[in-house]
Amino acid sequence: MSEPGPGWPGRPTRRLLGVVGLALLMLNAAALSGFLLRDRSAWLAPLMYLPLAPLGLAAAGLDLARRGGGVGRPRFLLTAVGLAALGCSCAEMIGRGPTVPAYASDGEPIRLLHWNVLWGGHPRTDATWTSIEDDIIRRAPDIVVLSEAPPDARIDSLRRRLGPEWTSTQWEHPPRSSYWYKLVALSRWPVREGRPVAIRNGAALDVRVERPDGPLRLLIVDGQSRPTQLRTPMLEAVAAACRRAAAEGEPYDALVGDFNAVARALGFDAIRSAAGGYEAASRSSAGWRGTWPMPLPLYDIDHVWIRADHPVLGCALFANMASDHRGQLVRFSASRSAGSREESTDGPGPGAGSR
Template identity: 40%
Template structure:
């Protein structure tokens, strides 16, 4: 009997040790894949999956796991996995934090709010909570992705004294303001709804390109009826950059781009925004906040973006959270010289 117990105990210890080694190997492998994703980015659909491995929680997990083993997760150097985890965590935090606002000379300040409001929320009082937040911020322009249906939205617009332009035929975008609005036209973008709207704020006409990207999962790989690869966003982002250039060449530059892109800012397609059409700043980088917008309770990914033309000054951004929506919103301020 004692012999059987000893063998059972030894087997249990071996299995436990095997599990520890397996978790350690998996952790190191995931860190390696995440680093490859950050460096190579979404050059293909398959590589884009690696880009979505979040560095910060992975690094924190590595530190925690190594701590449980008194720093002996990896051979030779004690706390080596802790050091790796700290480096990865710092990298992840720095890459997702804003660096604060920019200086501005005197001019006309404009505030633009973008928020995916999740159709007004699912609960009975969700839209009331969401609309209260919007009212409190009093933006000059509000770009709402996934706005609520008209029976919810219209009373709020009337209360605010706003008019709206919505994407025709689809309830994907609403541009709202108390200032004059003019629909300039719909823009053909691969896998996205887009339109240009002229909003005249305090006598300053601004051309806004509002964008709402389609669903984020690709049909290229399906496992048990589940799509497991993110959609490759490079074609969509390339078309948007080409649109910016085309408007600039016509002497009608786009001043603002806002929407739910379903693409993180690390995506290669966004690189062209730095120069296209005169160049644009990613507004969230001019905040002092964590820049993730989805999901609101654990915003690991920045899928929602506002891009502001570089000719504007004093760019400042504040991100905010209301758990009635599954996305965080952002309030962007800039000065028109």
């Protein structure tokens, strides 16, 4: 038998690469199972959060480098599985761009900006917060919703820079709570004081913005982030709140916040169909939709869901390295078809708390 040529991996290296290839095959199979089956149970839920794109790229790269022998036979099996994982990830995470032309809007579009600003950014200095303020102001929003908002003095600074007509409302965790949240809504139109909405495994705030062309009703949501916790109860509680609001004759126009749940989570199915339906605005973005964690945002856990009868005219995601989340600016029209304010055919569902 001839000796291996120069540069050819020795037997220990080949064995190690074989082990790595087998591990990648198993991880990709698990990630694809999570993608297809979603969070139907507590043990399936973690699989849905395995990073499909990096695992797929690593598998295909190793297999191609080994000329299709990443896991022995059949050849190029690892490449096929890796490309399948990468394809599923791209199909889910790449926005299709705006599907509604700008001229479809009746009146001036509403510009809603949402951002998890990491309690004021890291490091939490005046310069860091100023850079976050600059990013918000240059996008000229009409409404700003902040998750993990900073101390009140910095909220006041942002409001002053936005303009004298801007008002705000907020809600935060009680003292000594183990679950921290701070939700803030600011608008150039008058904002009523927000009302807490009880939901499971999270916090929510009902906010009404008094626009000259008609009120805008928002539900600002913060979902708990424990990895072992199913998101379904929280998302179904949000859907129930949407049904109640529609039954009252004033459905939520937008659901906004750091849900800590990817859009593929089963609980979002209930939101998509609740009270006439809602659409994830980031589907109308052009490019990668992930919002966390920076600088490699693999997961779309921050959301703006717009009521189905409000055309989404565009969504742009942006980043500042002071926060580990990307923000998004959504442009949508508040025009409605006749009768859309009437009670939804869904009817009121079982709730997780009232306004």
